[in-house]
Amino acid sequence: MADTKSAFIAIVGIPNVGKSSLLNALVGRKVAIVSDKPQTTRNRIMGVSTKDDLQFVFLDTPGSHRPRTRLGDFMIKSIGEAVSGVDAGILVAEPTTVVRDAERELLERFRAQKLPVLLVLNKIDTLADKSSLLACIDTWRQAYPFEAILPVSALTGEGVSLLANELANYALPSPHFFPADTTSDQPDRILAAELLREQMLLQLRDEIPHGVAVLVEHFEEREGANGTILEIDAEIYCEREGHKGIIIGKRGAALKSIAAAARQEMEALFGTHVDLQCWVKVKEDWRNRQGLLNSFGYRS
Ligand SMILES: Nc1nc2c(ncn2[C@@H]2O[C@H](COP(=O)(O)OP(=O)(O)OP(=O)(O)O)[C@@H](O)[C@H]2O)c(=O)[nH]1
Ligand SMILES: [Mg+2]
Structure with missing residues (x-):
């Protein structure tokens, strides 16, 4: 060009x-x-x-x-x-x-x-x-x-x-490095994980969201009765059993609110219906464990 x-x-x-x-x-x-x-x-x-x-x-x-x-x-x-x-x-x-x-x-x-x-x-x-x-x-x-x-x-x-x-x-x-319609180097799966982490930063207190990582395990479109649905399964990792309880909340209320807001953001960004399922897991001290950092995408 x-x-x-x-x-x-x-x-x-x-x-x-x-x-x-x-x-x-x-x-x-x-x-x-x-x-x-x-x-x-x-x-x-x-x-x-x-x-x-x-x-x-x-x-x-x-x-x-x-x-x-x-x-x-x-x-x-x-x-x-x-x-x-x-x-x-x-x-x-x-x-x-x-x-x-x-x-x-x-x-x-x-x-x-x-x-x-x-x-x-x-x-x-x-x-x-x-x-x-x-x-x-x-x-x-x-x-x-x-x-x-x-x-x-x-x-x-x-x-x-x-x-x-x-x-x-x-x-x-110089030539352009990206096609004209590209806006980010982050794949949609990573953007989805980030939108879920964002809601945890916004809705949880103190240190808890800093000790959270999100992995999107499944990200796939399927045809539903009312159009396309994006299925997203996400694993939320936190550092302690006590944190897991807080993230899930009484009768699951906290997680429900986090997931609902994240789903709305995802639907706005991807322009499609989203079916979001979340699981909370504990990985003690993951922020200091290189293998886990790598698997959560925090690697050069
Ligand atoms: N009033 C006001 N708030 C802003 C403005 N820009 C950012 N904020 C707020 O400042 C806070 C931090 O914004 P971020 O964009 O996450 O800041 P950041 O520098 O990327 O933060 P880190 O990634 O943690 O280093 C959020 O609550 C934003 O809404 C602005 O121009 N005006
Ligand atoms: Mg920032």
């Missing part, structure tokens, strides 16, 4: 600043799960957006934190891998006048790779007084020579198309 361009862009930041929300806003479709709990994203997630001759490949990453488990080690490693193969980076931060050590460390990674970095100050919809942005911008400008600083709300979409315009500057002549 003549005159096509592409840009690979890594999205990094500390946990919970809105990296995955920004990815979804840039791609225009939900490709990464989002929650108010830190460490929602566990692996590098590729989101693709193609407009005419220009293709963006965005790499969403786990939030940078000090790992306490092997799963955490894997998450941190995946940030390094994402940063090493891109044309430019986005550091996503909250609109504050504090630059955290973990954010400085991320910026140093880009500096070491001699990569241009844009700063996205996300969640500007939460600012009662937009003029407070000026002090934020000033602080960040002193912290690092950003190519540009863009105030954005991934939630409302404000500033997202300006950001995309700015990112187009980093595109290089």
Whole structure:
């Protein structure tokens, strides 16, 4: 194809600043799960957006934190891998006048790779007084020579198309790496598992959702009386018998509510009826057991 361009862009930041929300806003479709709990994203997630001759490949990453488990080690490693193969980076931060050590460390990674970095100050919809942005911008400008600083709300979409315009500057002549209708590198089976994990992050408290992994064992379409039905069987792994009880809830109420919400999300994403069955199992300390991490898909 003549005159096509592409840009690979890594999205990094500390946990919970809105990296995955920004990815979804840039791609225009939900490709990464989002929650108010830190460490929602566990692996590098590729989101693709193609407009005419220009293709963006965005790499969403786990939030940078000090790992306490092997799963955490894997998450941190995946940030390094994402940063090493891109044309430019986005550091996503909250609109504050504090630059955290973990954010400085991320910026140093880009500096070491001699990569241009844009700063996205996300969640500007939460600012009662937009003029407070000026002090934020000033602080960040002193912290690092950003190519540009863009105030954005991934939630409302404000500033997202300006950001995309700015990112187009980093595109290089190249063939497109994905077909024009591709939006993610995550297979539907993985997206389904993630949507179920998202509901656990949203509906369960404290540490429990952080100790949960989801495996989709069966994913198949069948013809029902009222059209196509997608059959999805998922296994939910948690770390303790006590957690299993909480996930299932009194007479199964908690699991029923989680599965109902996840099914709705799946139906919206896949555009078909979904029959979702869930089983809860215990695998003690799976976050530190390499074999289990591998089987849950947390491997390089
Ligand atoms: N008000 C507001 N909330 C936002 C915005 N962007 C994200 N959020 C919320 O911030 C929380 C974290 O969003 P995520 O997109 O999961 O953040 P993340 O940086 O990917 O988090 P990790 O994957 O855990 O590192 C969620 O509750 C989002 O709904 C925004 O622009 N405005
Ligand atoms: Mg995320």
